[in-house]
Amino acid sequence: MIEATDISAPTPAKMAAPQTLLPARPEQGRALLTVLVVMAFLAALALLFARGADRLSDRWTAQLSSSSTVQILIMTEAERFAQMSAAQDILIRALPNDARMTSLSRAESARLLRPWLGDTGLPDDLPVPGVIRIDSEVRLPAESLETQFEAAGLRTVIDDHSRFSGQLKRTVGRLVLFGIVLLGLIGLAATAVSMFATRAGLAAQRDIIHVLVQAGATDGFIARLFVTQAARRGFIGAGIGAAMAAVLWFLISLGPARGSVGWRGLTDGALDGVALICLAILFALICASSAGWAAMRQLAYERRRA
Amino acid sequence: MIPSDDNTLELHRVGLRYDRGPEVLSNIDLTLPAGSFTFLTGPSGAGKSSLLKLCYLSLMPTRGLINLFGQDVSTLRQNQLQVLRRRIGVVLQDFRLIDHLSVFENVALPLRVAGKPRDSYIPDVTELLNWVGLGHRMNALPPTLSGGEKQRCAIARAVIAKPDLLIADEPTGNVDPEIGGRLLRLFGEMNRMGATVLIATHDHGLIGEFPARTVHLRDGELHEGLGSMVVA
Numbered sequence: 001m002i003e004a005t006d007i008s009a010p011t012p013a014k015m016a017a018p019q020t021l022l023p024a025r026p027e028q029g030r031a032l033l034t035v036l037v038v039m040a041f042l043a044a045l046a047l048l049f050a051r052g053a054d055r056l057s058d059r060w061t062a063q064l065s066s067s068s069t070v071q072i073l074i075m076t077e078a079e080r081f082a083q084m085s086a087a088q089d090i091l092i093r094a095l096p097n098d099a100r101m102t103s104l105s106r107a108e109s110a111r112l113l114r115p116w117l118g119d120t121g122l123p124d125d126l127p128v129p130g131v132i133r134i135d136s137e138v139r140l141p142a143e144s145l146e147t148q149f150e151a152a153g154l155r156t157v158i159d160d161h162s163r164f165s166g167q168l169k170r171t172v173g174r175l176v177l178f179g180i181v182l183l184g185l186i187g188l189a190a191t192a193v194s195m196f197a198t199r200a201g202l203a204a205q206r207d208i209i210h211v212l213v214q215a216g217a218t219d220g221f222i223a224r225l226f227v228t229q230a231a232r233r234g235f236i237g238a239g240i241g242a243a244m245a246a247v248l249w250f251l252i253s254l255g256p257a258r259g260s261v262g263w264r265g266l267t268d269g270a271l272d273g274v275a276l277i278c279l280a281i282l283f284a285l286i287c288a289s290s291a292g293w294a295a296m297r298q299l300a301y302e303r304r305r306a
Numbered sequence: 307m308i309p310s311d312d313n314t315l316e317l318h319r320v321g322l323r324y325d326r327g328p329e330v331l332s333n334i335d336l337t338l339p340a341g342s343f344t345f346l347t348g349p350s351g352a353g354k355s356s357l358l359k360l361c362y363l364s365l366m367p368t369r370g371l372i373n374l375f376g377q378d379v380s381t382l383r384q385n386q387l388q389v390l391r392r393r394i395g396v397v398l399q400d401f402r403l404i405d406h407l408s409v410f411e412n413v414a415l416p417l418r419v420a421g422k423p424r425d426s427y428i429p430d431v432t433e434l435l436n437w438v439g440l441g442h443r444m445n446a447l448p449p450t451l452s453g454g455e456k457q458r459c460a461i462a463r464a465v466i467a468k469p470d471l472l473i474a475d476e477p478t479g480n481v482d483p484e485i486g487g488r489l490l491r492l493f494g495e496m497n498r499m500g501a502t503v504l505i506a507t508h509d510h511g512l513i514g515e516f517p518a519r520t521v522h523l524r525d526g527e528l529h530e531g532l533g534s535m536v537v538a
Contacts, residue, residue, distance in 0.1 A: 018414075018424060023406040211402050214364065215419045216392030218385050303384065 021212070022205060022225050032197050033237050036190065040241025040283055043186040044276055048249045050179025051272055052261030057172035064161040064168075068140045072130035073155040080106065083154060084130045090148045091132065099136035106130075187286050194234065194287040195294035198226045202298050209299075223295035227288045234287025238280035246276060313373070314340045314471050314502035315361060320370030322356055330356050331526045334370070338471070338504060343497045345513050346506040348523035354506045355399070355475060357523060361504060362396045362473050363387060375470065392420055395469035395501075397477045401460040403448040409435065409459050410444040416467040431466060438462050438492070439485070454485060461489055465496055472496055474505045478512055490516055 072087050074080050084103060091101055104112075109131045110122050122128065134140060142158045149156040202209060212222055249272070253262030263269045315338040322331040330353045338344055348354050359365040360372060363379060372379045374390055382390070395416075403412050410431055411418075417427040435441050438458040448456060461477055472493065478486035490512060497503045507513065513520060522529045 018418065019407050019411045021404070021407070021415075021418075207402065208404050210364075211404060211415070212419060213388075214362065214391060214396055214402075215416045216388045217419045218388045221419060 020225075020229075021208065022201065022229055023208075025201075025204070028197075028200070028204075029233065032193070033233060033240075035193055036234060036237025036283075036287070037241045037244070039186050039190055039193070040238040040280070041244050042241075043183055043238075043283070044242040044245030044279055045248070046179045046182040046186070047275055047279055048245060048272055049261060050176045051275060052249075052263075053172050053175045053179075055264075055268065056261050057168055060168055061165045064165045065139065066135060066137055068134045068136075068158065068160040070132045070134065070145070071157040071159070072132070073157070074127040074130050075155075077106075077125055077127055080127075080130060084132070086152050087130070087132060087149065087154055087156065090145065090152060090154075091134065094141060094145055094148065095134065095136060096138050099134055099138065102133045102135075104131040104133065187282075190234070190283060190286050191290040194230050194290040198230065198291040198294040199298055201226060201229070202295060202302075219296055219299045222299060223292045226295040227292040230291030231284045231288035235280060235284035237287075238283035242276040242280050246273070312340055314338050314342070314375060315504075316371075316373040317360065317367075318371045318373075320360060320367045320372060322353075322360060322365065323368050329368075329526060331360070331367075334360075334528050336521065336528055338502050340470075340502055341497065341500055343494070343503045343516075343518040344505070345518055345520040346504060346523060347508065347510075347513070347520055348506075352523045353526050354523050357528075358396075358473055358475050358504070358506055361471075362394050363391055392416065392467065393470040395464035395467065395472045397457075397460050397464045397472075397474035399475045399479065401448075401456045403451075403456055403459055403463075405448050408445050408447060409440055409451070409455075412448065412459055413462045413466055415463060420467065427466075431462075434462050434466055438489070454482065458485070458489065461492065465492065468496075468499070468501070470501055472501050472503045474503075476507055476509075477505060478507070478509060483511075486512065487515065 070087060070091065072083055074083055088101065088103060095101070106128050109128045112131065113122070113128065140158065140160045142160055145158060146156065209222060249262065250269075253264070253269075263272065315336070317334050317336040320331060320334040320336075321329050323329045334357065336357075346354055346357065356365065360367055363374070366372075366380070375393060377386075377390065379387065379390070404415070407415070413435060414427055414431045417431070418424075432441070432444070435444055438461065440455060440458055440462065443451065443455060448459065451459065457477065457479070461474070464472060464474065474493070477493070478489055486509075493503050493505065494516065519530075
């Protein structure tokens with residue numbers, strides 16, 4: 001019987017927004033979201049670790065490059081004072097005014113040898129190398145100094161820590177590269193998961209796809225439905241995963257590792273926050289583009305098979 | 307066969323087989339002139355649904371030619387076929403409603419797919435739903451509808467975009483005679499507005515009530531008839 005009265009006509013509010021053409025499928029959606037959250041969490045940790053290691057390397061390198069040591073190979077202990085004074089004079093002339101110079105006493109220099117010579121006292125006449133530590137923001141002019149020391153008849157070894165900081169940079173560079181590779185692998189896994197979910201979605205929604213095709217929907221229209229769904233899921237998953245990683249990183253920054261790879265201030269946190277937002281957007285883009293590609297391919301395949 | 311612009315649909319020596327099975331349709335010649343109204347009858351298993359699938363491009367023939375709206379469909383790319391499909395309204399026996407969408411959304415689907423702005427079609431969909439007696443069920447989901455309501459919803463979806471070709475498979479099979487008559491008048495109205503209509507039905511009462519050309523499908527072959535008096 002046809003009802004003439006419109007007793008529960010849809011209100012404008014109910015019609016304001018169109019319903020999504022693909023069903024939510026909460027049971028499958030939750031499992032997929034969990035996988036994406038875990039992957040995003042790992043990716044965010046890899047990113048934070050790489051950035052933290054890079055920052056730490058910069059800090060250490062900056063500390064190392066601002067301090068240098070000059071070892072003066074004393075010929076005899078009787079000449080110590082004269083040779084140290086000569087070296088200091090050369091350094092005072094060569095270095096800027098704000099450079100700080102600290103000459104170690106014989107006892108302090110001898111203490112540096114303990115790891116190699118042990119606690120037994122050194123003979124008084126054993127010439128212990130003289131050590132002058134220099135703290136300066138300006139890099140030590142090593143070659144010029146060496147020439148001047150040589151001209152003054154001094155045998156010296158200048159150590160500006162460049163070898164150690166070079167090794168440190170190379171090591172951190174490898175760690176950062178490892179982090180990037182890890183991010184790439186997680187991105188690859190996200191691509192595979194998104195493609196699999198799209199194929200499963202297409203198979204599960206075969207009837208709906210058929211209706212859409214019959215209504216004249218193009219492959220692009222149908223693929224866009226999956227792209228939107230995947231992008232939303234990817235962004236939510238990445239957002240949750242990144243937030244979890246940020247909380248963990250915050251705790252690391254407070255804990256015993258304070259001053260290591262963790263955040264040392266608001267600037268570190270803010271920059272990493274921006275990086276995490278970019279990661280979430282990238283994650284969503286990866287999910288969306290792989291879903292779109294998988295949908296287009298699958299639709300073309302289904303048509304060929306039909 | 308020379309395609310004619312006067313014909314909406316032309317099938318010429320069309321054959322169809324599923325996979326490597328026998329031909330379910332053989333040498334089908336069918337022409338639906340623009341603005342015509344045609345009943346397709348035949349016993350169960352004769353191939354009516356398969357023939358309709360060919361007509362609404364859900365299947366492609368294994369041999370023969372199909373011209374739709376003056377275009378040889380075998381030469382068209384996928385996107386061009388989709389443009390043609392938007393000009394066809396289809397009512398299937400199993401309705402194919404989307405369960406998680408409301409009645410309103412199901413009916414509005416072809417307009418949404420065609421990219422029409424939402425505001426532009428809300429009044430049309432509402433009016434049509436009132437006309438087919440589903441005005442009070444607009445927000446209902448298909449699983450909560452009766453068989454007759456589902457059928458009316460499917461018919462409303464098929465006609466909402468004012469298709470040039472309307473194809474229906476047993477459209478009045480699940481409704482009482484009063485609603486069946488009303489739905490048939492809707493098809494007639496669409497036909498008067500210029501749509502070509504092809505209806506597959508077993509209902510000879512329906513055919514008698516609405517005199518029109520009738521074609522009869524038997525054993526995969528098509529025979530021309532008139533009204534309910536089918537000539538093999």
